[in-house]
Amino acid sequence: MKKFSILIMLAPALAVIILLFLGGLLLGLLQSVNYMPIIGLNDFSLNAYASIFSDSQFLGSLALTLGISIVTTLLTIVFSIVTALALRQTFLGKRLVNFLYQFPITIPHLVIAIGIMLLYSQSGFFSRIATNLGFISTQSEFPILVYDDLGIGIVLVYLWKQIPFVGLIVLSILQSSGNDFEELAHSLGANKWQTFRHVLLPLIIPGILPASIICFAFVFGSYEVPFLLGKPYPAVLSVLAYRLYEDTDLSARPEAMAIAVFIAVFVSILVLVYKKVIKNVSGRAD
């Protein structure tokens, strides 16, 4: 009876995710290998994969996507810890700053992408200030921070969104661990840096790794921000995939699917490796 009722409770959620998500992935995979008889694809082939992996445009996109994802994730970890350490202390206006800190979690990426564009582009607000102060004479002298080769504008938007997301988790770890360990370390003669390095950091890092993996996966696969703030070539993988998907030449479809499937598989492998590593590390600690 109990087993049955648990199944009933889980059934709707599982049905939606299995049918739409896993089913969709499977259909994407089938289309990427050119085999889906109901839409007339009958010739199984791995041509799409062979062609994307030998395509310099795909490889450029892959490098850009990896770079943006790694840099964003590392900076998010650093700044989430720095800001959480500052926010945990008592200071004037703490409630207000705390409220502001939660702001980005609910604000859609799109809005901030437009804000970053209006601030940092060559005709943006900072470029205007630099011109008025006499640092530059024309807007083309302003460093290219949006629509740039490195995806700086894109990284800025993600940092804005993700630092508070991870930072709130750091804060909750710091709050729940209390001050006992730190006071003990301090009474044993540890200085502030030693206390941070050997007491707080080992508490924080395992706690934020899952969130960091989510951040990495999100940046790796998301479309909106890089479409708005990135260069058309090289574009990140998701933008490239959608561009091929929309191509009037239907023969580009399997390649589009192959790139989308690659994104999904890459992220899945990353998470599985992470889980495996975590399991081994914690297994040794026991």
Place this chain on the structure above:
Amino acid sequence: MSEIQKQQAPRKQVNIIRNIVLLGIVLGVLLPMLPQLIWSITHRWYFPDLIPSEWSARSWEYIVNPNTRVIRAFLNSLVIASAVTVIGIVIGVPAGKALGMYKFKLKWLVELIILAPAIVPSLAATMGIQVIFIRIGLADTMLGVILVHLIPTLPYMIVTLSGVFANYDPEFEEQARSLGANRAKTFFLITLPAVFPGIVTGSMFAFLISWGQYILTILVGGGRIITLPILLFSFTGSGDNSIASALSIVFVLPAIIILIVTSKFLSGKSSGMGGFGSI
């Protein structure tokens, strides 16, 4: 220097660093939201003017004008995000309860399946399923868009709720039943209030993920279902900063309202954020 002063010097230094970080937080959060406020009431703003040369209400008139697509897009976004949230609650509460309160065989697999869409990008699944949606007539429809929005939202809803149910004590339900409360009364007076913070946080995630969605909407809606993000993309692409800015203010309003209503649920012990540690 006396002993006390020596000890206070580093503290002062730490305070300065802390204040710089705090100032960074305030400016960092606020700055990217300010340009839209100015641009939305601007007619002409030539480079390198720091202040617009001509102000105008043109973009706001455009937005409230019933003949433009803005109101339609706003309503579409609202209907889709609300439907996604309600379906998310209906599906998510029992699933969250099952995962949070009970142990069962293959639980790890169920958790893996439910969490997967939160981590693995939905692009491949949506591009893949579109052929079926076209076949069964879900392409270019509101229902189709609502269905694909469920993919990235459900995991957040369920993880949040399972976190709350994990801290929930079923003893209270039994006590209420033994005191004579019927099932409905027990649910509304005992269960619901206990898990309410989780439902609020989960609904917030669900609503906002759907509200901010562009690529899934355009894939399945095919440009027929116009939502706010789709309008926002088209105005940003056309370089009309004034209308894009005004639209982005309209777009961000629900997020701000939701934040004000739910901010007390985000932090603190009953927070749904804790659930993400389990991934």
